[in-house]
Amino acid sequence: MNRRGYIALTILVLAAAAAVALVLVLHRPSSTSGGRSSAKYVIALDAGHGGKDPGGVVGDILEKNVNLAIVKRVQAQMQSDPKMRPYMTRTVDLYIPLEDRIRRAEEAKASIYLTIHVNSFDLPEVVGMETWVDSTRKDSDPSWVLASMVLESASAATGGRNRGVRSQELYLQRTKMPAIAVEVGYITNPNERALLIDPVYQDKIALGIIDGLHKFIDYLEEEQAPAVPATSSAKAPSTSKKP
Numbered sequence: 001m002n003r004r005g006y007i008a009l010t011i012l013v014l015a016a017a018a019a020v021a022l023v024l025v026l027h028r029p030s031s032t033s034g035g036r037s038s039a040k041y042v043i044a045l046d047a048g049h050g051g052k053d054p055g056g057v058v059g060d061i062l063e064k065n066v067n068l069a070i071v072k073r074v075q076a077q078m079q080s081d082p083k084m085r086p087y088m089t090r091t092v093d094l095y096i097p098l099e100d101r102i103r104r105a106e107e108a109k110a111s112i113y114l115t116i117h118v119n120s121f122d123l124p125e126v127v128g129m130e131t132w133v134d135s136t137r138k139d140s141d142p143s144w145v146l147a148s149m150v151l152e153s154a155s156a157a158t159g160g161r162n163r164g165v166r167s168q169e170l171y172l173q174r175t176k177m178p179a180i181a182v183e184v185g186y187i188t189n190p191n192e193r194a195l196l197i198d199p200v201y202q203d204k205i206a207l208g209i210i211d212g213l214h215k216f217i218d219y220l221e222e223e224q225a226p227a228v229p230a231t232s233s234a235k236a237p238s239t240s241k242k243p
């Protein structure tokens with residue numbers, strides 16, 4: 001081989017080495033924390049309503065703004081979580097059609113979908129938290145477990161009254177991923193309204209929601225673990241399917 005041949009060969013070898021290095025870099029897991037099984041679950045956080053749709057309104061308090069404030073607290077607390085990565089369907093006061101919220105979440109490769117709301121009712125004495133599941137979901141759908149775990153954790157973290165898991169036909173049926181609506185409290189009750197716009201209480205809600213999500217992820221991973229004997233199956237917590 002002549003001198004030109006050696007140069008050509010060297011270039012070829014270097015190019016091959018660069019290609020191999022590139023493949024190795026691209027195949028590295030996106031998350032490096034922990035080292036093993038450290039893939040993060042993308043959690044779609046949807047602040048209900050927005051823009052021309054204010055949701056519930058009491059005086060100058062608009063549901064859409066309270067929802068967004070709470071979702072931003074969840075996002076902030078989730079930012080450093082080793083298991084989860086937040087994806088917000090909206091970060092500003094913007095109207096987004098319901099089907100677009102689902103589409104955005106799916107495009108972001110979300111595996112769990114939460115839409116966050118505050119509730120309103122004619123009677124000001126009604127207080128407390130609820131989670132909602134689309135009623136077309138089967139009993140075996142993990143959304144029921146998600147709804148129960150998030151509700152219990154959020155209620156425990158805040159002291160808010162647990163009004164149970166509820167069900168009706170919801171736009172959440174437009175996705176197959178586990179999806180729930182979280183109604184974190186009633187802005188029509190004066191005491192709860194004051195709490196819902198208080199950043200300290202909003203942080204407690206966020207903490208409770210994330211705690212519930214951790215329990216749900218543990219549940220999912222146990223369900224998927226092949227080594228677990230069949231006798232230790234985690235049964236879905238009972239849910240009260242009231243309207």
Ligand SMILES: [Zn+2]
Nearest residue numbers: 048055117118
């Ligand atoms: Zn709402």
